[in-house]
Amino acid sequence: MKKYVADWIVTENKRINHDHFLLKVALNESLPEMMPGQFVQIKIADSPNTFLRRPISIHYADPLNNEIGLLIQLVGAGTRKLAELRKNSRLNLVFPLGNGFSLPDKSPSIKRFLLIGGGAGVAPLYFLGSALLRLGHTPVFLIGAKTAEDLLLIEEYEQLGAVHLTTEDGKVGEKGFVTNHSLLKTNSFDGIYTCGPLPMMQAVAAYAKSFNYPCEVSLENRMACGIGACLCCVENTVSGNRCICTEGPVMNIEQLTWQI
Amino acid sequence: MADLNVKIGTLSLRNPVTTASGTFGYGTEYLDFINPARIGGIFMKGTTLLPREGNPYPRMVETASGMLNAVGLQNKGVDYFISYIYPEIKNYPTCMIVNVCGSTIEDYVACAEKIDSLEAIPAIELNISCPNVKEGGMAFGTDCKSAAQIVKAVRKSYSKTLIVKLSPNVTDITEIARSAEAEGADAVSLINTVMGMAIDVDKRKPFLSTVTGGLSGPCIKPIALRMVYQTHKAVKIPIIGMGGIANASDAIEFILAGAAAIQIGTANFIDPTISVQIVEGINDYLDKHGFHSVRDLTGALE
Ligand SMILES: Cc1cc2nc3c(=O)[nH]c(=O)nc-3n(C[C@H](O)[C@H](O)[C@H](O)COP(=O)(O)OP(=O)(O)OC[C@H]3O[C@@H](n4cnc5c(N)ncnc54)[C@H](O)[C@@H]3O)c2cc1C
Ligand SMILES: Cc1cc2nc3c(=O)[nH]c(=O)nc-3n(C[C@H](O)[C@H](O)[C@H](O)COP(=O)(O)O)c2cc1C
Ligand code: FES
Numbered sequence: 001m002k003k004y005v006a007d008w009i010v011t012e013n014k015r016i017n018h019d020h021f022l023l024k025v026a027l028n029e030s031l032p033e034m035m036p037g038q039f040v041q042i043k044i045a046d047s048p049n050t051f052l053r054r055p056i057s058i059h060y061a062d063p064l065n066n067e068i069g070l071l072i073q074l075v076g077a078g079t080r081k082l083a084e085l086r087k088n089s090r091l092n093l094v095f096p097l098g099n100g101f102s103l104p105d106k107s108p109s110i111k112r113f114l115l116i117g118g119g120a121g122v123a124p125l126y127f128l129g130s131a132l133l134r135l136g137h138t139p140v141f142l143i144g145a146k147t148a149e150d151l152l153l154i155e156e157y158e159q160l161g162a163v164h165l166t167t168e169d170g171k172v173g174e175k176g177f178v179t180n181h182s183l184l185k186t187n188s189f190d191g192i193y194t195c196g197p198l199p200m201m202q203a204v205a206a207y208a209k210s211f212n213y214p215c216e217v218s219l220e221n222r223m224a225c226g227i228g229a230c231l232c233c234v235e236n237t238v239s240g241n242r243c244i245c246t247e248g249p250v251m252n253i254e255q256l257t258w259q260i
Numbered sequence: 261m262a263d264l265n266v267k268i269g270t271l272s273l274r275n276p277v278t279t280a281s282g283t284f285g286y287g288t289e290y291l292d293f294i295n296p297a298r299i300g301g302i303f304m305k306g307t308t309l310l311p312r313e314g315n316p317y318p319r320m321v322e323t324a325s326g327m328l329n330a331v332g333l334q335n336k337g338v339d340y341f342i343s344y345i346y347p348e349i350k351n352y353p354t355c356m357i358v359n360v361c362g363s364t365i366e367d368y369v370a371c372a373e374k375i376d377s378l379e380a381i382p383a384i385e386l387n388i389s390c391p392n393v394k395e396g397g398m399a400f401g402t403d404c405k406s407a408a409q410i411v412k413a414v415r416k417s418y419s420k421t422l423i424v425k426l427s428p429n430v431t432d433i434t435e436i437a438r439s440a441e442a443e444g445a446d447a448v449s450l451i452n453t454v455m456g457m458a459i460d461v462d463k464r465k466p467f468l469s470t471v472t473g474g475l476s477g478p479c480i481k482p483i484a485l486r487m488v489y490q491t492h493k494a495v496k497i498p499i500i501g502m503g504g505i506a507n508a509s510d511a512i513e514f515i516l517a518g519a520a521a522i523q524i525g526t527a528n529f530i531d532p533t534i535s536v537q538i539v540e541g542i543n544d545y546l547d548k549h550g551f552h553s554v555r556d557l558t559g560a561l562e
Contacts (some may be wrong), residue, residue, distance in 0.1 A: 003292040005532055043530065048325045051477065051530055094532065222320050224327060225529040229285035231305075231331045232320035241313055241334060 003097065003227060004032060007090045011067060013083070016152055019074040020120060021083050022059070025091055026067040034061045035100030036128035037218055037250040040070070041226040042082065043092040050078035053094065055223050055245075057124040057195070071152065073120035097226050098249050101128050101193050101216055104137055111190040112138045114213075116178050116204050118196025119145065122152055124218055128193060129160040140164070140189070144178035144200065147171065179203040189213060205253040206260040215253045219244050262546035263553040264539070266300070266520050268498050269421035269446030271383050273300035273355055273521055276554055277511065277539045280502050280525035281306055281359035281385060281425075282331065283476075286349050293532035298539060301355035303385055303449075303523060307375075308360075309367045311337035312393075321458050321467035326477030326504070327526060328456050330470040333361055333393055338371045342378065350380035359425070361387040365413050372418040382420055386411065386445075389427030389452035391474045398452075401427040404439045411443035423500065426450040426491075428480075433487045434494035441495045449500035449523065450491060451484045477526040478504040485517050492518020492559055506534070508541020515542075518559040 165173025208215030314334025388401030453474025484503025501519030
């Protein structure tokens with residue numbers, strides 16, 4: 001897929017909770033094709049100490065308005081700069097990067113997929129859920145967070161399919177981690193996709209493996225170039241060190257060497 | 261439009277702007293962003309005789325105005341390069357140069373000999389300065405005797421332009437440059453990365469799997485510039501300068517300090533089109549200051 005570098009214009013920057021925001025940016029030409037699971041590399045202007053670009057997943061792509069959404073957690077200096085951006089500011093992106101989640105064929109037999117997210121890891125699952133729906137399949141979401149406050153944009157996900165929740169204190173949804181949710185005991189799926197903190201994805205991968213579900217995870221290795229040139233972002237796989245920015249960030253768990 | 265052509269040994273570059281090894285892949289990775297015909301050359305990823313898996317993740321951490329890397333020369337080996345990569349890159353409209361590294365003198369020689377037979381590769385860059393491999397690499401480039409030995413051995417078996425890449429992790433870089441010149445190097449390129457380290461205080465662990473790594477980016481520019489300046493006074497062969505170049509003004513500083521050509525490394529990660537912008541910036545500078553040729557600018561420090 002062809003890659004681009006261009007300035008985008010901020011159309012909206014909305015705080016969601018104390019440490020997450022939704023940044024919407026538009027291009028003044030038509031969007032190239034983008035796949036769920038792909039990401040962009042954002043240049044943080046005038047910030048010599050965060051001079052490497054920051055990789056962020058595409059939360060949604062809206063070709064009608066030439067707009068994409070980025071759901072971002074405030075982590076350090078780079079994301080703090082992004083949170084301060086005002087409407088109409090410019091933002092330089094390299095896009096679209098990486099491979100996406102593998103999508104099922106459009107077929108008459110409806111398939112049910114489980115999309116498990118934690119923290120800002122829910123970001124690419126929205127784009128994925130919309131794509132599955134468009135292909136005539138059923139996305140089911142299972143989203144985990146520390147507290148109710150940390151659940152992000154749940155109403156949006158509910159537009160796409162059933163949403164099941166867990167919080168660590170049990171105030172909303174079931175108490176505990178996503179992998180303890182009763183849904184996993186009572187339902188079966190045609191496949192699982194997950195994105196979130198590494199321990200969560202590893203627990204999900206272990207579950208998927210034990211039930212022989214096909215499972216894809218979206219990794220967040222440290223990146224410099226984002227385009228396969230520097231070999232900084234590698235993950236150890238069954239076929240050696242592979243660049244996550246080009247052969248990922250989405251990987252099938254069969255390719256990984258996780259001890260699960 | 262000023263004359264931007266420069267000569268490095270028998271190699272003629274259409275302009276002095278090239279991209280640094282390990283930061284530009286095989287050029288293929290950047291074809292969506294730049295036309296290789298606009299730049300002077302591409303120094304491709306470090307290549308070794310046998311395939312190397314490189315170091316374990318994490319291999320990179322950002323530091324103030326720079327980054328540390330410990331990639332460790334991950335590559336599929338010279339035979340794979342010749343069979344699968346060379347056919348793809350041999351018609352790129354710019355000078356395609358292979359960066360050669362090894363663990364022993366025999367490795368370097370064998371690798372260089374294989375590349376000598378490739379028609380579309382007019383030069384090699386002998387990497388005796390990689391800080392991220394256990395054996396060989398930088399060990400050859402931090403001692404005059406071993407630097408001389410390896411340049412001598414490769415010179416005997418390599419017929420085209422031989423560029424020797426120097427390490428900044430030495431007491432006196434000019435001594436190593438002189439040894440390389442004395443043994444028949446056509447040019448020297450400098451600097452490779454500066455050995456460094458960073459610690460994650462929460463985990464009380466080093467950020468890199470290898471503990472130490474190579475520092476690159478704007479933070480090393482003053483060191484690199486000083487070394488180019490000193491080396492220019494010490495040798496007669498052309499110098500290819502690099503280290504933290506991020507814009508045309510940085511590039512011109514290196515040329516004024518004595519570089520005939522420059523390489524752009526880490527800056528490609530921040531802006532994949534930066535190399536072409538720097539060519540344009542150098543041209544504008546020459547026009548503005550009334551220089552007929554970029555060659556008149558080399559070492560033209562007042
Ligand atoms: C493919 C991919 C997709 C991502 N998608 C999202 C997303 O949709 N939403 C979101 O909030 N976050 C996402 N991230 C994580 C995001 O990139 C980091 O949180 C961000 O770079 C932190 O930058 P900072 O300057 O605020 O923090 P820093 O203080 O620089 O870093 C804090 C931590 O962030 C991580 N980090 C920093 N730089 C990088 C880098 N260059 N590459 C990878 N990780 C880094 C490291 O773990 C670091 O310890 C994604 C990461 C990757 C690799
Ligand atoms: C990720 C990375 C990989 C590198 N790999 C190589 C390599 O394979 N061979 C080599 O001679 N230099 C390698 N270098 C060093 C660069 O070519 C260059 O000498 C150095 O980064 C300084 O220039 P810069 O500050 O413009 O990046 C690498 C640098 C980086 C950042
Ligand atoms: S980040 Fe450079 S190769 Fe993946």
